[in-house]
Amino acid sequence: MLETDEPRLAGWERRAEWPLTVLAVVFLVAYAWEVLDNRSTPGLHVVLEVVLWAVWLVFAVDYGTRFVLAVDKRRFFVTHLFDLLAVLLPVVRQLRVLRLLTVLKVLNRRFSGKIRHQVGVYVAGVTTLVGLCASLAVLDAERAHPDATITTFGDAAWWTLTTISTVGYGDRYPVTWEGRLVAALLMIGGIALLGVITGTIASWLVERLSGVEGQVVEAEQATVAELRSLKAELAELRAELRAAKG
Amino acid sequence: MLETDEPRLAGWERRAEWPLTVLAVVFLVAYAWEVLDNRSTPGLHVVLEVVLWAVWLVFAVDYGTRFVLAVDKRRFFVTHLFDLLAVLLPVVRQLRVLRLLTVLKVLNRRFSGKIRHQVGVYVAGVTTLVGLCASLAVLDAERAHPDATITTFGDAAWWTLTTISTVGYGDRYPVTWEGRLVAALLMIGGIALLGVITGTIASWLVERLSGVEGQVVEAEQATVAELRSLKAELAELRAELRAAKG
């Protein structure tokens, strides 16, 4: 979105960037705490739930504000449909793990600009963060089920690893549909990850092994140099003619 | 196929496009209904079966008409062998799931022209449709078997997901050979899907990261500009010579 089209919206997004990043981190910490410390006292549990819902509310308010500030509301609605779903769907209790999507999006927006040029670091960072969120979410979803095979954070992290690498031993797998929803998102992530890694290696090899393109660039430079010398010679010829005429 | 070669065939295909699309959707809905509502009254079951066979008959008639209208019948036979098999094989009761192939082909032909330029949307759409059909087909094939691990639509959808992503936990897998036929088609689809995603990312990265091609195009444009100025100078020289002569 160009700043000139939507100056008020762009201004809000610039001012809201830092507070939202902080809130995303707060949300992640509170969510991890709630999931991992399942013997926490009821009081602490209530506090964590309040924090989680409060952060969610801020994200909802942020979406609303951006909608109000947008000049072309229809375009904003269409291009930010994902944002709306990520805010609305977690209202349903069973879909509350989807709150993590908003958090991931905020963190990605904050840091991608800084490290995207280092493809390796970016891919490693995103994979680690997505894997952490998926482990927490699947543990949250599965733990209470009687047939669950994922009951500790170690199991959840191991399951995440076997899934994102598409190895899939099947010693651990989700049995609840919330857990399977997490698995579906993680598999899409795993396929995209494989694609990015393969694609990066392929594009690097294409450039490295071919060498033809370098030849072409050199040949082009030779052509231009040749043309310049031709032009100089022509100019000289013209000067001689003038001298002969004079 | 060029319209000029086969004007009558092309005319028929243009006129038949919309009715066949509608029938394909009708087939999908009836098939899904039959598979999902397995406690339906016998009367409803008969109605759905009649609809399914009627649609199949229309597809068979469509193939026959196209064969009759084709001028070069041998070429039509060879290039439409897949269509013939997709019409003939489902006559065998065990291969009736293959009727879905014709439906998928018709829907693909209808919509691919419109959204193919948005590769992402097209891939997502095809994957969803193929996944839905595979889930219904495997459920239809497996449910009755005593050792089946896929007995609900939820199980079938989950199995489809783990298969198309090549994760393959093995908590659910087909045991009948009809189910394994569906699995084989789905795996081919999964491999192709991975290939398309990886290939798209790779081609995008090759263009993005290399930048060499852009350099080449710029160098070419510089060469042509240089040549034009050279030509102009030469023309001026000629004019001067004429003036000197005159």
Added chain:
Amino acid sequence: MLETDEPRLAGWERRAEWPLTVLAVVFLVAYAWEVLDNRSTPGLHVVLEVVLWAVWLVFAVDYGTRFVLAVDKRRFFVTHLFDLLAVLLPVVRQLRVLRLLTVLKVLNRRFSGKIRHQVGVYVAGVTTLVGLCASLAVLDAERAHPDATITTFGDAAWWTLTTISTVGYGDRYPVTWEGRLVAALLMIGGIALLGVITGTIASWLVERLSGVEGQVVEAEQATVAELRSLKAELAELRAELRAAKG
């Protein structure tokens, strides 16, 4: 290998091509018969074993003859090490499944020249042939083991499919080390297959989506055309000068 370097070897290979192809097919049929018809009478079993060993002997003699005919024996030995291993290893009873490698190589040499330009047909053909051989070989290796999960050809074909697509449910898997050797070769084949499919799609997309290369070629042609007109103008100028002088 150039014909001019090794005229006698090349002549032998040309004459031996057809007989070896026929023998390879005979071997495959006899091997398939022996594996699938495991209740065959002892007499038939002996006949099939004699056929299999006779074909193997012919392949061994073919290798020996080529070695004798080769002028540069050291180069032949190094570049045909795989052929030697594929002939020698199956002497050990446990490695007899490796005889299929020679057969596959002969069939590949015979047909690859004809259909390699149709990449799709070639990949499909090779995959089917390798899959068939792997199914037979794993069934042969596993069937007799008490813990085997692969005991029928249907199981073996299903296992081959789940392995080559890297899905790997784990409902069927080899337990003998001969079966695991077949699995190892099949996995290498599966990875290469995935690579070829992805690579083909990627290279097709790179060409299709970029379009930059076409631009470059057009620009090049424009440059050459421009240069030719420049040359013509220069020639005319020279003619005018000569006329002025005369």
Added chain:
Amino acid sequence: MLETDEPRLAGWERRAEWPLTVLAVVFLVAYAWEVLDNRSTPGLHVVLEVVLWAVWLVFAVDYGTRFVLAVDKRRFFVTHLFDLLAVLLPVVRQLRVLRLLTVLKVLNRRFSGKIRHQVGVYVAGVTTLVGLCASLAVLDAERAHPDATITTFGDAAWWTLTTISTVGYGDRYPVTWEGRLVAALLMIGGIALLGVITGTIASWLVERLSGVEGQVVEAEQATVAELRSLKAELAELRAELRAAKG
């Protein structure tokens, strides 16, 4: 690192290359012996442990020496962080399998220069070496656990194969967290391996199938030839003019 920047460091690395390679091989042999021969007498066990720790100590001393010799210590620390971790982490008993990382790095540095231009040989060699180390490490980690499914070297090698190819049947899988750490490293290796293979095939196909680049190079050469003849003609014209003037 350029020799001119860090002459003393480069000199040390050149001199230390051979001894470290020998020590890496010694380490691998001793580690394999300790893992495979688990009924060794206590005396032999002590000897092997001493050898392993001695080699580790030499690697630690090598890191320390290089740090001391480095002129730009900060840059050395940052660019050799992996080396430091590979030396420090194995001090913890549970992470002792990570000592293999240093060994693999030394062997890779020694041989990669020689065979990297033969991509196929290099990939096969690295895969075999990594697979061997992973098999030994996972066997070492798992064997003692009561629920272990990997208890012999055959099992470990088979598990390594199913993991690196991302097939993952799930008939064998690690249950200890040290074993899962090995699995994580192996999966990253498997994904990278797939990427390299696919990328190599893709880059080869892009070059082979396109052929456009060859056309461009030819067109470039035609352009330069055309330019040279133009220049010669211009020089001749100038000579004629001078003659006319004289």
